[in-house]
Amino acid sequence: xxxxxxxxxxxxxxxxxxTARVLGGQLTPGERLVELVxxxxxxxxxxxxxxxLRMLEAxxxxxxxxxxxxxxxxxxxxxxxxxxxxxxxxxxxxARYAAAHAFARSPAAVAELRGTVEAQLxxxxxxxxxxxxxxxxxxxxxxxxxxxxxxxxxxxxxxxIESRGTVTLTRKAYDVVEATRQHEPIIDALAAxxxxxxxxxxxxHGLYFARxxxxxxxxxxxxxxxx
Numbered sequence: 001x002x003x004x005x006x007x008x009x010x011x012x013x014x015x016x017x018x019t020a021r022v023l024g025g026q027l028t029p030g031e032r033l034v035e036l037v038x039x040x041x042x043x044x045x046x047x048x049x050x051x052x053l054r055m056l057e058a059x060x061x062x063x064x065x066x067x068x069x070x071x072x073x074x075x076x077x078x079x080x081x082x083x084x085x086x087x088x089x090x091x092x093x094x095a096r097y098a099a100a101h102a103f104a105r106s107p108a109a110v111a112e113l114r115g116t117v118e119a120q121l122x123x124x125x126x127x128x129x130x131x132x133x134x135x136x137x138x139x140x141x142x143x144x145x146x147x148x149x150x151x152x153x154x155x156x157x158x159x160x161i162e163s164r165g166t167v168t169l170t171r172k173a174y175d176v177v178e179a180t181r182q183h184e185p186i187i188d189a190l191a192a193x194x195x196x197x198x199x200x201x202x203x204x205h206g207l208y209f210a211r212x213x214x215x216x217x218x219x220x221x222x223x224x225x226x227x
Contacts, residue, residue, distance in 0.1 A: 011055065017042075029073065057070070060075065080167065085210045090156050093149075094152055094202075095198040097195065099189065099192075099195035101146075112142065120139065121177060132176060141157075182205045189201060
């Protein structure tokens with residue numbers, strides 16, 4: 001009988017494997033994910049598979065349809081645009097508070113942020129896009145968690161930052177190294193305790209990615225951001 005810890009580890013491993021297949025195109029929108037088949041592949045019971053699918057549904061990669069089971073979701077450009085806009089608003093608030101109450105008082109926390117950006121830059125130069133998405137999510141998560149606002153952090157986590165970031169990396173052509181360097185002035189502002197500047201910069205950073213997905217017949221940015 002599988003222990004709780006073993007089930008959790010299996011669920012995470014299955015989640016990561018299925019995420020890679022969805023983002024890599026091996027699993028396509030509308031394709032059904034059968035618990036029993038996946039369980040046999042990974043040599044486990046259906047319980048960890050069910051938990052993995054629940055986690056994937058929470059970040060919007062799959063959806064459960066009554067009487068039809070779980071299927072891969074199509075992630076549209078409008079959805080990605082709106083998620084980046086909302087993230088930008090949340091992260092602006094987080095950065096404003098975290099600057100004065102966390103990073104300005106902790107050189108170690110600032111050093112961790114800088115280390116994360118260096119790792120992201122190295123991955124970008126190597127063309128390792130999954131690692132870029134992972135380090136990017138870690139960077140933004142550190143700022144959000146440092147705000148001390150659990151409700152904000154829970155809302156932020158619901159966006160599936162790493163998986164949706166990977167979607168952007170695979171769909172859009174942009175300078176990944178330059179985009180990563182946008183983190184550097186954010187860190188400088190946080191280290192200086194300048195919440196206003198940190199908030200503005202992190203918001204502009206998020207809206208940069210939102211605009212990459214602004215592909216509607218009429219500009220969504222014009223409609224929602226007044227541009």
